[in-house]
Amino acid sequence: MTWGAAPISMGKGHAAVVNDALDPKLLRRWLEASLKVLMAKCDEINDLNVFPVPDSDTGSNILHTMMAAEQALSTEYADGREPAPDQLGTLFSAAARGAMSGARGNSGIILSQVVRGLAEWPDDNAFGGDALAWGLSKADELARAAISIPMEGTVLSVLSAAARAAQSAAEKESAGQGLIRTARDAADAAYEALRQTTRQLDVLEAAGVVDAGGLGLLLILDALVEAAAGESVPRETFARSRRAQLGRSGAAIAQVPLGRADLGLAEPESADCEAGPDDYEVMYLLSASSESAVATLRVSLEEQGNSVVIVGDGAGGWSVHVHLRDAGAAVELGLAAGTIRKVQITHFGAQQRDNLALRPGRVVLAVVHGAEAAELFRDEGAHVFETDGEVSGAGLLDAIVATGVGEVVLLPNGLVRQEDLVAVSAAARLHGQQVLPLPSASMVQGLASIAVHDPQRPATDDTYTMAEAAAGTRSAHLRIATERALTWAGTCEPGDALGLIGNEILVVEKRLQTAAETLVDLMLATGGELVTVVAGRGATDELLEIVEEHANRHHPAAEVMTYRGGQDDDVLQIGVE
Numbered sequence: 348m349t350w351g352a353a354p355i356s357m358g359k360g361h362a363a364v365v366n367d368a369l370d371p372k373l374l375r376r377w378l379e380a381s382l383k384v385l386m387a388k389c390d391e392i393n394d395l396n397v398f399p400v401p402d403s404d405t406g407s408n409i410l411h412t413m414m415a416a417e418q419a420l421s422t423e424y425a426d427g428r429e430p431a432p433d434q435l436g437t438l439f440s441a442a443a444r445g446a447m448s449g450a451r452g453n454s455g456i457i458l459s460q461v462v463r464g465l466a467e468w469p470d471d472n473a474f475g476g477d478a479l480a481w482g483l484s485k486a487d488e489l490a491r492a493a494i495s496i497p498m499e500g501t502v503l504s505v506l507s508a509a510a511r512a513a514q515s516a517a518e519k520e521s522a523g524q525g526l527i528r529t530a531r532d533a534a535d536a537a538y539e540a541l542r543q544t545t546r547q548l549d550v551l552e553a554a555g556v557v558d559a560g561g562l563g564l565l566l567i568l569d570a571l572v573e574a575a576a577g578e579s580v581p582r583e584t585f586a587r588s589r590r591a592q593l594g595r596s597g598a599a600i601a602q603v604p605l606g607r608a609d610l611g612l613a614e615p616e617s618a619d620c621e622a623g624p625d626d627y628e629v630m631y632l633l634s635a636s637s638e639s640a641v642a643t644l645r646v647s648l649e650e651q652g653n654s655v656v657i658v659g660d661g662a663g664g665w666s667v668h669v670h671l672r673d674a675g676a677a678v679e680l681g682l683a684a685g686t687i688r689k690v691q692i693t694h695f696g697a698q699q700r701d702n703l704a705l706r707p708g709r710v711v712l713a714v715v716h717g718a719e720a721a722e723l724f725r726d727e728g729a730h731v732f733e734t735d736g737e738v739s740g741a742g743l744l745d746a747i748v749a750t751g752v753g754e755v756v757l758l759p760n761g762l763v764r765q766e767d768l769v770a771v772s773a774a775a776r777l778h779g780q781q782v783l784p785l786p787s788a789s790m791v792q793g794l795a796s797i798a799v800h801d802p803q804r805p806a807t808d809d810t811y812t813m814a815e816a817a818a819g820t821r822s823a824h825l826r827i828a829t830e831r832a833l834t835w836a837g838t839c840e841p842g843d844a845l846g847l848i849g850n851e852i853l854v855v856e857k858r859l860q861t862a863a864e865t866l867v868d869l870m871l872a873t874g875g876e877l878v879t880v881v882a883g884r885g886a887t888d889e890l891l892e893i894v895e896e897h898a899n900r901h902h903p904a905a906e907v908m909t910y911r912g913g914q915d916d917d918v919l920q921i922g923v924e
Contacts, residue, residue, distance in 0.1 A: 369479075709752055761792075
């Protein structure tokens with residue numbers, strides 16, 4: 348998230364008009380100010396859109412929804428006459444019907460309920476802070492009732508915070524007055540709630556963003572303050588940050604070649620609301636129905652898919668939204684419930700491919716510990732991300748983006764945490780890049796993999812061959828114990844030489860030479876034609892000569908290749924193919 352002053356502005360030459368109660372003129376100015384700021388911020392909101400689907404259209408959907416509300420309101424002015432103050436309810440109702448009829452996407456439908464909630468205030472002649480508080484509370488109630496699985500960390504959280512703050516402010520004002528203070532307090536609370544959304548949903552945390560729909564609501568509330576008070580509202584700019592802390596999951600915002608179950612990660616609580624690339628978004632307007640038929644429709648759609656949102660206009664019409672695999676089933680269920688029109692069907696896979704088109708080109712990026720090891724990978728044509736053992740997810744993402752290509756074959760070499768691997772892969776997708784992580788758990792496996800890389804092969808063939816080479820290389824590590832511990836090979840003391848195969852300590856010796864020889868014997872006990880040794884800073888030339896001599900004497904069929912790596916964690920890394 349980057350911060351910078353970004354005040355809403357009514358534009359040059361616009362006379363400031365102060366209204367402490369809403370009337371028809373202020374309603375129109377509010378909608379016009381909302382459209383202006385939503386147009387200016389549309390791309391920013393789209394860029395933040397990662398939940399429930401990363402389709403980069405939330406800003407466009409909210410803008411379309413509010414344009415429909417403003418156009419419906421404008422029809423009430425068609426004869427050129429200014430509506431009377433007591434026609435506010437009629438105007439609000441027209442705007443609410445327009446918003447619901449033109450609503451697009453989850454956020455658009457929810458924000459249409461904000462307009463509807465305000466429109467249901469019963470007193471046309473006195474719309475002050477108390478009416479705004481009542482309307483926002485009503486909108487909060489309508490929005491949460493419309494959604495099958497309300498999720499915190501979304502526009503719902505922002506709306507609830509605004510409603511609570513408005514209620515508290517209105518209690519201090521006279522009836523029919525206090526609109527500006529109430530609106531300002533509601534907007535400020537919405538702003539604070541919006542900032543918290545990043546931590547409330549794992550997919551937002553992974554991308555380092557706030558909820559896109561919540562930002563849309565904040566802009567609309569700020570536009571009300573500006574229209575009523577005649578003053579701009581300075582807010583920080585919310586933007587995707589490459590250096591934002593990468594969160595627990597990236598599975599919802601990119602197709603990553605590793606599943607959460609494969610990584611031993613729990614499914615995020617937002618999983619029930621997410622849509623896959625094979626799903627469709629289906630929306631339509633429903634009429635000639637009933638409350639019972641709509642309730643049945645909701646249950647049926649929940650059985651077919653997720654993200655079910657059904658909202659009413661209070662006049663016998665409903666807007667229906669769902670994500671599911673079978674778009675035809677959603678249409679058929681709607682026809683069974685009543686009369687449908689304005690059917691919209693969007694395929695998420697096609698939409699995401701359009702929105703997140705990959706850049707051209709393919710490179711291999713190796714995560715490497717040790718300056719000399721880095722040169723080994725560069726000599727094989729790989730890009731290198733050097734680390735001292737602690738890999739920063741944001742730093743790795745920087746390195747991926749810096750390659751400038753669409754496909755990055757990543758050799759983590761056992762140096763990247765699984766959760767960071769998932770999150771970085773997801774975040775890179777939003778930069779038009781696909782990360783293809785390979786199963787290299789050590790640098791010796793990475794070297795085996797890069798040795799068979801062929802940039803002229805199709806990506807699927809090349810990555811399969813490289814993954815096969817990595818998986819076919821058994822790896823071991825020779826280290827020095829730093830503390831007393833119980834292992835499979837007995838108790839080790841600080842300073843003992845440890846031999847690890849995979850993640851298990853199978854060798855504990857007092858002498859480094861003995862541990863190295865034993866480790867080589869264990870690795871070659873089941874055969875092997877090539878032994879690759881990458882020596883760390885703690886390996887002397889004498890130790891390398893002893894290892895090579897031992898292998899040649901006791902395993903003459905295996906060829907031994909020794910390299911200096913310069914890593915300071917492993918004395919030796921040993922790979923057997």
